[in-house]
Amino acid sequence: xxxxxxxxxxxxxxxxxxxxxxxxxxxxxxxxxxxxxxxxxxxxxxxxxxxxxxxxxxxxxxxxxxxxxxxxxxxxxxxxxxxxxxxxxxxxxxxxxxxxxxxxxxxxxxxxxxxxxxxxxxxxxxxxxxxxxxxxxxxxxxxxxxxxxxxxxxxxxxxxxxxxxxxxxxxxxxxxxxxxxxxxxxxxxxxxxxxxxxxxxxxxxxxxxxxxxxxxxxxxxxxxxxxxxxxxxxxxxxxxxxxxxxxxxxxxxxxxxxxxxxxxxxxxxxxxxxxxxxxxxxxxxxxxxxxxxxxxxxxxxxxxxxxxxxxxxxxxxxxxxxxxxxxxxxxxxxxxxxxxxxxxxxxxxxxxxxxxxxxxxxxxxxxxxxxxxxxxxxxxxxxxxxxxxxxxxxxxxxxxxxxxxxxxxxxxxxxxxxxxxxxxxxxxxxxxxxxxxxxxxxxxxxxxxxxxxxxxxxxxxxxxxxxxxxxxxxxxxxxxxxxxxxxxxxxxxxxxxxxxxxxxxxxxxxxxxxxxxxxxxxxxxxxxxxxxxxxxx
Numbered sequence: 143x144x145x146x147x148x149x150x151x152x153x154x155x156x157x158x159x160x161x162x163x164x165x166x167x168x169x170x171x172x173x174x175x176x177x178x179x180x181x182x183x184x185x186x187x188x189x190x191x192x193x194x195x196x197x198x199x200x201x202x203x204x205x206x207x208x209x210x211x212x213x214x215x216x217x218x219x220x221x222x223x224x225x226x227x228x229x230x231x232x233x234x235x236x237x238x239x240x241x242x243x244x245x246x247x248x249x250x251x252x253x254x255x256x257x258x259x260x261x262x263x264x265x266x267x268x269x270x271x272x273x274x275x276x277x278x279x280x281x282x283x284x285x286x287x288x289x290x291x292x293x294x295x296x297x298x299x300x301x302x303x304x305x306x307x308x309x310x311x312x313x314x315x316x317x318x319x320x321x322x323x324x325x326x327x328x329x330x331x332x333x334x335x336x337x338x339x340x341x342x343x344x345x346x347x348x349x350x351x352x353x354x355x356x357x358x359x360x361x362x363x364x365x366x367x368x369x370x371x372x373x374x375x376x377x378x379x380x381x382x383x384x385x386x387x388x389x390x391x392x393x394x395x396x397x398x399x400x401x402x403x404x405x406x407x408x409x410x411x412x413x414x415x416x417x418x419x420x421x422x423x424x425x426x427x428x429x430x431x432x433x434x435x436x437x438x439x440x441x442x443x444x445x446x447x448x449x450x451x452x453x454x455x456x457x458x459x460x461x462x463x464x465x466x467x468x469x470x471x472x473x474x475x476x477x478x479x480x481x482x483x484x485x486x487x488x489x490x491x492x493x494x495x496x497x498x499x500x501x502x503x504x505x506x507x508x509x510x511x512x513x514x515x516x517x518x519x520x521x522x523x524x525x526x527x528x529x530x531x532x533x534x535x536x537x538x539x540x541x542x543x544x545x546x547x548x549x550x551x552x553x554x555x556x557x558x559x560x561x562x563x564x565x566x567x568x569x570x571x572x573x574x575x576x577x578x579x580x581x582x583x584x585x586x587x588x589x590x591x592x593x594x595x596x597x598x599x600x601x602x603x604x605x606x607x608x609x610x611x612x613x614x615x616x617x618x619x620x621x622x623x624x625x626x627x628x629x630x631x632x633x634x635x636x637x638x639x640x641x642x643x644x645x646x647x648x649x650x651x652x653x654x655x656x657x658x659x660x661x662x663x664x665x666x667x668x669x670x671x672x673x674x675x676x677x678x679x
Contacts, residue, residue: 400468
């Protein structure tokens with residue numbers, strides 16, 4: 143698969159059954175947009191779409207502009223181009239050609255793009271999702287064939303990486319069984335169609351009951367989907383090692399978060415490379431602030447914490463401890479931690495465990511006591527003094543240099559993605575007030591404000607985000623819904639913005655319609671955007 147996904151195809155193909163003239167805009171993030179006209183302006187470019195014109199600055203995401211078909215106001219760059227224009231030639235895909243050839247090329251491309259959209263529409267319902275079988279998984283998604291292939295390759299690459307590190311040796315039953323991966327096209331769909339009862343803050347899950355890994359592709363933040371997919375896949379892989387082992391919450395989540403925090407890259411041949419164990423500055427900030435306020439979680443508490451008491455605060459401490467063990471003093475404890483993790487999850491000979499009633503697939507579980515897990519860790523990393531280890535951990539965390547505005551943005555942004563809107567506002571406002579200029583900060587605060595009843599300020603923040611990133615389709619989609627007043631304060635126990643439901647009145651706000659149309663023109667592959675825009679008709 144190509145390392146660059148082409149996400150823009152042109153709204154005109156959805157609305158009319160014939161080829162239309164359109165310029166071609168290549169964005170710096172690899173998209174291809176087809177506005178009706180793209181022309182230089184004093185500050186950058188003016189892009190004219192069917193639903194309005196968009197001003198884009200010279201440094202706001204445009205890599206290249208190709209004027210297609212309508213050459214009436216094209217300024218020739220040299221004498222050769224002047225001669226081509228005089229002969230009636232047209233510049234198309236950076237090539238000069240006759241009008242007849244151009245029309246044939248346009249007709250051919252139109253048919254190909256029409257087939258593409260028809261294919262996307264045929265698979266937009268998850269019951270008709272695309273399916274791909276890999277060595278270890280059956281992957282289903284209604285996003286696009288390209289994303290299906292990407293996630294399939296990513297999960298297989300991750301399986302290989304973890305197998306090499308800890309050894310994935312399933313029981314005979316699971317050796318023959320391929321786990322199912324469901325990747326939905328939107329958050330709403332994920333929550334509506336998930337077999338498990340998941341809360342509003344859940345971004346994905348592995349469920350042993352039906353052997354499925356479930357998450358959704360986030361078009362606004364694809365890296366979030368990668369992180370969730372890898373985090374939950376870690377739970378799936380540790381489950382395959384021993385279906386009866388009952389993991390301890392702090393270690394299970396910290397390891398999934400440590401390995402899930404990865405850089406995922408893809409070369410020109412489509413090969414996926416995963417670099418796990420990346421720094422999470424927002425979690426570092428949480429622990430640093432806790433240490434400064436003398437409210438930090440101690441090791442003697444972390445080792446014995448139960449599932450009910452494990453919140454985001456403890457999550458940050460657990461991750462930071464595992465990060466410390468893998469990075470302190472040039473990896474002083476990394477090898478020992480690897481041995482500890484492998485020994486524990488494979489229940490190495492000599493590790494005591496008790497048989498307990500379990501809610502998993504076997505009905506019983508194997509549980510190692512928190513004290514024994516602590517002692518096994520200390521043995522494998524060759525540490526006898528717990529207080530010394532505590533000091534090393536907290537000193538290591540305190541000395542990590544982070545940019546406070548960036549860390550506060552990341553923590554607030556994470557809270558928004560988990561629908562913890564009130565918690566997010568303080569961090570996002572602090573980041574913005576400190577000069578953090580990433581448009582995602584404004585969009586995230588807009589969402590948090592919208593969900594906490596601050597519609598006016600939310601509209602202002604969305605407008606600012608769009609000013610900073612005018613080609614962001616997701617910002618326009620959400621802005622449209624706020625303008626249309628589509629806020630549901632009790633949907634699925636969470637509150638939030640969503641497309642029109644049965645019984646709702648059709649939206650009528652003209653600016654909301656224009657923003658919805660622009661979102662669809664900028665990301666026509668996104669069914670959620672298209673379905674929302676169609677509500678205005």
